[in-house]
Amino acid sequence: MAKFKMHLLVCGGTGCNASRSQEIAANLKSSLKDNGLENEVQVILTGCFGFCEKGPIVKVMPDNTFYTEVKPEDAIEIIMEHVVKGRKVTRLLYTDPENKQHVADSKHMGFYKKQMRIALRNCGYIDPQNIEEYIGADGYTALAKCLGEMTPEQVINEIKLSGLRGRGGGGFPTGLKWEIASKNHADQKYVVCNADEGDPGAFMDRSILEGDPHTVLEAMAINGFAIGATKGLIYIRAEYPLAINRLLVAIDQAHEYGLLGENILGSGFNFDIELRYGAGAFVCGEETALIHSMEGQRGEPTFKPPFPAQSGYNKKPTNVNNVETYANIPIIITKGANWFNKIGTEKSKGTKVFALAGQINNVGLIEVPMGITLREIIFEIGGGIKGGREFKAVQTGGPSGGCLTNKHLDTPIDYDNLIAAGSMMGSGGMVVMDETSCMVAIAKFYLEFTVEESCGKCSPCRIGNKRLHEILEKITKGNGTMEDLDTLTNLGRVIKDTALCGLGQTSPNPVLSTIENFYDEYLEHIKDKKCRAGVCKSLMQYVIDQEQCVGCTACARNCPVNAISGEKKMPHFINTELCIKCGACIEKCKFNAISIC
């Protein structure tokens, strides 16, 4: 077979897919054919590149040209210019926001410079639907090494030595978890992959499953070998159709190639993987609830112990790990624990994938070594705050996490430092906020989520969070008292101490951490009845500046509730009792005469 001189990698992640990347790939292929180049240039639909802000992405290899915001119509130009004539299509290149210059290749992009891609190593590099490409990228070598050269104890020791900790939330040492499961004897054991990614804004697990499904299958088989299980289950939410589809393709291929099933690689080891679909309940990310849901029961957590390692799925010893944790396993086996444990900080080894979202320039998926600072993530990789506004806070760990502020910008990020700062790693959501975000409203938003998603089994979570939410509602309406603030803190601490599962115990974190870090803002809401960010509608008033208003009547004509009155060519007034604070008048005013105070 002739070797392809050039590879065009088109992002096939959910985000880029929605922006018609399938069509881009199809157009590239047909244009190549028109030019008789179909045997010289290969088009591959890959997993997520992470730079979702500027998607869809088309990357040209080997010269690393990185085209952003590509439209299906641009395909012909890319082929005619870049492929045929060798000239880069400048208008599609990434523009450095600082010096406004085009960046020709991804190695020079600020977004990628500080990243270290271990779990995401194959995302945006191989075709996820082609097991051969995964094998070519060192895939299944780790499984072969385990089956051929290592004993289960050695595998567990290697993982223990690597210092890998669970990437799904609490950060429990993975090797230890495996060891406990391996020591429990039973006729059947289970390996479960937790792909019930529920944190708002987090999508790293989905991206790994979409971009590199085989790595998860391989890691689960290794896990099975290590603890003596022959059956693997992936619990995935039904809202991830693309990930499910790619997993099914991957499982079929692995069977076909003999890398799953019976007598894998002639070793006598049998392992099989099935999918279980979740209906998308947040609590099912908690391992005991997840197991109950897989058994067909209500997705409610139960008290630990017994831990799943003792009595899990069908009352058999079960090891549950998260997708990102699994994505680290094969490379630890091939490169060795001593390679992995040199990356990161003393107690948190390796890298972490974060989903950057919010008021930040480069929204997307990033993977960085543990110990990197928030400043590096937000200002170097993330490209700073949108619109040049002031950084205010970053929310990490989703509904279980808290808000970090300016004073944490230079703290090295790892499991323990985040907990010390009143937040947590969680699954790695990172929502960046600027001065236009109200911290009380943010806390209320997360509580709304928790109240909605609470399974209702234990009263601290079911009733306590509801009360927290009501008090926050009261404060944002301008009816809060200083006593409420004390109640919030006390109640929050009680929930933390008494809720049944990990999710309940961490649910007051958004409230407690914002009170801790933004006490002034709570005070303003309660005492001055003011919301400095202009988010809490009840605390705002729209006013027309009598000097600036020329009486054009544009605002009055557009007010949906007729709250604005005034003579033509005379200053207008807003009746604050009628005003619903929709902001329509501000949008229509050409003279900047309307302001919020």
Place this chain on the structure above:
Amino acid sequence: MTKIKSLADLKAMKQSVQEKIDTRAKGKAEGLVQVKIAMATCGIAAGAKNVMDYMMSETEKRGMDVVFTQTGCMGYCHAEPTIEVTLPGKEPIVFGYVDLKKADEIIDKYIKDGELVEGIIPVNYEKINN
């Protein structure tokens, strides 16, 4: 369909696939020899495509890791086909009138040993970036 029954099967498959995705892997790697081949109309007309094919297969045969990229017109249309070779840590050097024989010489002497050969075109411009 090929089933992988043993470690040897897996290794064999890995090797055969690696050759196919090699073009991508080279882009990812650091510190490789870079060869740019001018492939505008003039270059192609003068046979640059054959030169590129030849150099790609030859370097592979000789087990050398070289990244080949095609570029637009370098401006030396009088001396097509032209190629630019960048050894790691060195300034790029442009060679003109590269036919298959010259290509062979460049691979053998300059790329392999860093020994200069005839046919260098002095660089007459500066590039703003790579």
